[in-house]
Amino acid sequence: MIRLLLWRLALAVPLLVIVSLLTFLLIAVAPGDPAATVLGNSITDERLAEVRAQLGLDQPLLVQYWNWVSSAFQGDLGKSLLTSQPVMATIGQRIGVTMSLVVFALIVSTVGGLLIGMVGALRGGWVSRLLEWVAVVASAVPPFWLGFLLVTWFAIQAPLFPATGYITPAHSIQGWLHSLVLPVATLVAAPMMGIAKQTKDSMQESLAKDFVAALRADGMSERRIIWRHVLRNAAIPIVTLVGVFFIAMLGGTVFAETVFSLPGLGSLVVSSAQTGDFPVIQGVVVVLCLGVVIVNFLVEIAYGWLNPKARTT
Incomplete structure (x- = not known):
């Protein structure tokens, strides 16, 4: 019984990774720019580039995902773009x-x-x-x-x-x-x-x-x-x-x-x-x-x- 439960727990880890990766990729290709959401109506090219750099959106997708996963394992899922609340x-x-x-x-x-x-x-x-x-x-x-x-x-x-x-x-x-x-x-x-x-x-x-x-x-x-x-x-x-x-x-x-x-x-x-x-x-x-x-x-x-x-x- 213990062996069965340990095996199921081991299978849960790749499942969470796959789901989080697919969700991350789907959100990445979705219409809209998170940096534009943060700026609202006060959008300029300079401010847009600055906010994208602050959010890490100027980095490759896999790097963005790795940074997010690393924080998630520490209990940090990021902050809301609208309220800045964790x-x-x-x-x-x-x-x-x-x-x-x-x-x-x-x-x-x-x-x-x-x-x-x-x-x-x-x-x-x-x-x-x-x-x-x-x-x-x-x-x-x-x-x-x-x-x-x-x-x-x-x-x-x-x-x-x-x-x-x-x-x-x-x-x-x-x-x-x-x-x-x-x-x-x-x-x-x-x-x-x-x-x-x-x-x-x-x-x-x-x-x-x-x-x-x-x-x-x-x-x-x-x-x-x-x-x-x-x-x-x-x-x-x-x-x-x-x-x-x-x-x-x-x-x-x-x-x-x-x-x-x-x-x-x-x-x-x-x-x-x-x-x-x-x-x-x-x-x-x-x-x-x-x-x-x-x-x-x-x-x-x-x-x-x-x-x-x-x-x-």
Whole structure:
């Protein structure tokens, strides 16, 4: 198990390097000049050349990338071109909003998906077929469209929740939870039904195996068979799917935070792209990539715990 985890950690390093390099190159060839963004309306050829030299933009791309990577390993992701605030500080101010949104959405979708899937697997028949159709429909619903519908229904027509804004937990726990209800609901539809379908399929497959019949023949209670054996045996693909949906939710926060005006990383990327604040964009991408690596690492731990065969691979 330890060897497997060390191997996964070793693979994470080149992944971060590749993502950061590709992001750096894409930003480098994107329209716009960071030096012009810094100068604003007071652009002259002399000032433009001076600022480009200060930012290191007059150096070759690989040299620029190496300088950025060297600083990044020391915890310095550069400074915002517009505010001159350190990128790490800007991300630190907003990452709590994004993580609150994603973690709550993941908990709701996982718990709800497991319960719905278990009902579908144990009941079968029309319940199972209905679950199949609902999962297909939920996966086809665009998050931004669902967000607008939720705002129309539950913030305008029936003002139960705020349409926009975010309240920090330090200010009010109730207000914090209240401000997250609609954004979380926007993110959970497809993941919840996807997890429900996977749970149903995996449990039905496990219930049809010989070991379940043997446990029933030994007189073990149905509840114990379900919770201790069937669900754990079915959990392996579910854990993998939960990790995939967590990563997808990180991308989905761009829509949710934009629709509901939440000050998170998703809205930060959108505003930075609009203003050409390239250091902030690159910093957010690298931090999100690091989050993906951490999630994959946790999935590997859970997978190894559930499946002893994986520990020897």
